[in-house]
């Protein structure tokens with residue numbers, strides 16, 4: 001459900017999200033709009049006063065996201081474009097060929113296909129496959145967390161525009177496929193964050209002390225990840 005209100009000159013949209021329990025998510029859009037991702041049945045008055053109380057910070061973040069988006073205009077994947085991959089930028093190069101294949105050679109992604117219009121689809125498929133391997137690797141990396149055994153059910157990844165990851169109360173994790181574009185130490189942070197939710201389901205002090213125990217610099221990583229928000233709206 002999509003609803004709106006105004007605070008001064010800002011138009012703020014809010015979307016109720018059945019999976020959110022308590023906190024409100026702030027999604028700063030490159031077009032200068034703010035979307036609130038809220039738990040179901042929140043009151044408009046509560047959201048309005050929350051926005052008013054944080055207005056300076058909200059304006060600051062909107063300005064930042066806008067500047068960031070201007071520096072990195074939305075990407076159109078095609079022959080010759082540069083795409084983000086694990087924090088690197090790699091060049092997409094189409095090679096005419098009857099057989100279809102995608103192969104990374106250092107900073108070049110060689111896409112073999114009969115026609116150049118197939119390049120975008122093939123690169124997106126390549127991202128999906130690389131993301132699967134990335135999350136496998138990162139979940140494996142945290143296998144020794146002592147609480148996983150009985151609580152961790154399944155995981156999957158999909159393209160999302162509002163969050164990097166999520167964890168259901170019954171132990172199912174979701175990760176954002178866009179994470180394949182950011183440096184791996186930031187993916188490590190997102191994966192640990194969701195795995196910690198299997199033990200502590202909220203963002204209270206116990207949650208953060210758990211994060212600190214396993215990743216002392218998690219706040220730094222979160223800050224760095226915030227800078228990548230514009231990729232959530234790209235190809």
Ligand SMILES: [Zn+2]
Nearest residue numbers: 193197202203
């Ligand atoms: Zn969380």
